Amino acid sequence: MFPAAFDYIRTHSAEEALAALARHGSDARILAGGQSLIPAMRYRLARPTVLVDIGPLKELKYLREDGGYLRVGAMTADVTLERDANVRARYSLLTDTGDVVADPVVRCTGTVVGSLCHNDPSGDWGAAALAARAVVIVRGPGGEREVPIDEWLVDSFQTDLREGEMATEVRFPTPGERTHGAYQKIERKVGDYATAAAAVQLTLDDQGRVTHAGVALTAAGPRPVRVEAAERILVGQTLTEALIQAAAEEARLASDPFADTRGSAEYKKDMARVLVARGLRRAAGRLNVTLGATA
Incomplete structure (x- = not known):
């Protein structure tokens, strides 16, 4: 099957992406890696009329420790966690998870934040995020908010993301030596x-x-x-x-x-x-x- 017809907007900043979401409301979906969304659209399980592509947003492509968290930007691919030496040395749960997400080709494009937004009950990152007590960072018309992962994962393919918002980051608490x-x-x-x-x-x-x-x-x-x-x-x-x-x-x-x-x-x-x-x-x-x- 082919996806239903949709418009495509390629954005170059988070502000531009948020403006596009504000214009199109519930008809719009954010496109990051697309490894979950595009197959769902192909089989018409998802039918957004507007795709807001945040692929060019280098500001959302990062992996760093800060303030007691490992901060993973929305455009950070799975493979980045898989290959990062610090993650492999200190974040054993994330390393194990990253090694078995889909296959190597998918991991080069798929993103951790995108997976958590898709919230497939058979996806790997949701359970890992629950066990690690992750926090999802969301930006929208009301500013920025932090959503604990237990509140974020609402139901099958449903999250706490509200109209006009986009998830920009997931934070995993930095583990101690023990x-x-x-x-x-x-x-x-x-x-x-x-x-x-x-x-x-x-x-x-x-x-x-x-x-x-x-x-x-x-x-x-x-x-x-x-x-x-x-x-x-x-x-x-x-x-x-x-x-x-x-x-x-x-x-x-x-x-x-x-x-x-x-x-x-x-x-x-x-x-x-x-x-x-x-x-x-x-x-x-x-x-x-x-x-x-x-x-």
Whole structure:
């Protein structure tokens, strides 16, 4: 199929993009990498009448640490995070995620912010952002606002983005020395959507107790799922295999996937359990925690 007819506006500043959104209202959509939006338009799942292209906006193409956050601009491609030495050394959850988003060709054009705006429940960045407690920065007629990721991801392909606004940045809290994470994913083939996936992040104190936990699932419902029950089980405890299994079981219970050609709902629920356990073990290994034999 071909997309429905649309007008195309190529912008050269954020102000110009916002002005175009103000003129065209709900008929307009921002085009960044386009790796999610264009296929949706091709199959007429999305039918904007105006595309506002922010591709030329170098002001939104950056990756830097500032004020306790890793700041990722709206035009920063996935491959930038994948290849950045600082990210690979310190942001283990983001590194794991960036390595398995779609395929290398898509990662050269697709953007992290674009993925979070598209909010496909089978996308990878939503769960990673939940586990990391990311914040999305939005600009619009009322100025700039910060939206915690839990509030940003509203429903399938729906976010807290309002008419006339554009997301300009996502911020990931800078992890301390005792913070590590992991992202685990199964897929039918490279580049396919996740059959199931899990993001975890842990912070330990000097005694080895968990002071902060982030656990989230991909392809487990109509939007990425934060597993708060698993987080509560982990916080305040010393990591053991039994604790990991208990947290992983909460992920199975929280998962509410759709059956499709990738597997039954029960299979995907059990994979949520398996992948959370694997992720927690991997994070524990990165934190130099010895768990003993795994089940």
